[in-house]
Amino acid sequence: MSDATRLVAISPLHSPKSPHLPYNRFLFSSFRFVSNFSNCLKIKHTWSLKPLNQQGSIPISSVDSSSPVSIDLKPILNEPQFDRLIHQAQQLHESLVVLWMANWCRKCIYLKPKLEKLAANYHPRVKFYCIDVNNVPYQLVVRAGVTKMPTIQLWKDGNKQAEVVGGHKAYLVANEVREMIDHEDQP
Structure with missing residues (x-):
């Protein structure tokens, strides 16, 4: 078994009204499991935002654009x-x-x-x-x-x-x- 295992979860943001986080982006949640001792498991958790392209998929290179992906009605x-x-x-x-x-x-x-x-x-x-x-x-x-x-x-x-x-x-x-x-x- 390796020393570290990485899991990446993708989920939409749950707060469309947040003024700081646009909900038209997807939230990448990255967990890294590191086993330092035989009985202990350390979990390192990080968050990042990646923009979506027009087709709704996540682009390989994250280029931030000034046009919105969606606008609240x-x-x-x-x-x-x-x-x-x-x-x-x-x-x-x-x-x-x-x-x-x-x-x-x-x-x-x-x-x-x-x-x-x-x-x-x-x-x-x-x-x-x-x-x-x-x-x-x-x-x-x-x-x-x-x-x-x-x-x-x-x-x-x-x-x-x-x-x-x-x-x-x-x-x-x-x-x-x-x-x-x-x-x-x-x-």
Whole structure:
């Protein structure tokens, strides 16, 4: 048996709200077991952060980039805030993507991280938001024409331009949203 054995564990960070550690990175945890005596085992533990590439895999050479890997979807909490954001986007000639979701919806929960990665790809040209339908007045949900969840809508010039109803796999919905954004300027 050798004097030292090394184990490397890879796990996502569990604190997305931490201001010091971006959760869009993976945490490398390296344990080194060193046997100094026959009955004792010394464990040396180290942590390091490695950036992900666009495909979601860990690159061989860690090159830090200034563009984010994912961006948190900003919550919309009420109808006046929704109206204000639509108006601001119209004034600035920007587009908004709004995820209509519920905190109990399993498909919504799986889709949200995919949209956060997509938000990083379109930042700052397109702003991404989420609305929990259980936390806003029902009249806003009806006004937006949301009947199923998750529903992802593209808003431009104060109007709903397109929408995707996500009843299937999250990566397929993310691809449909990407196509919706890429074709927003076409009639």
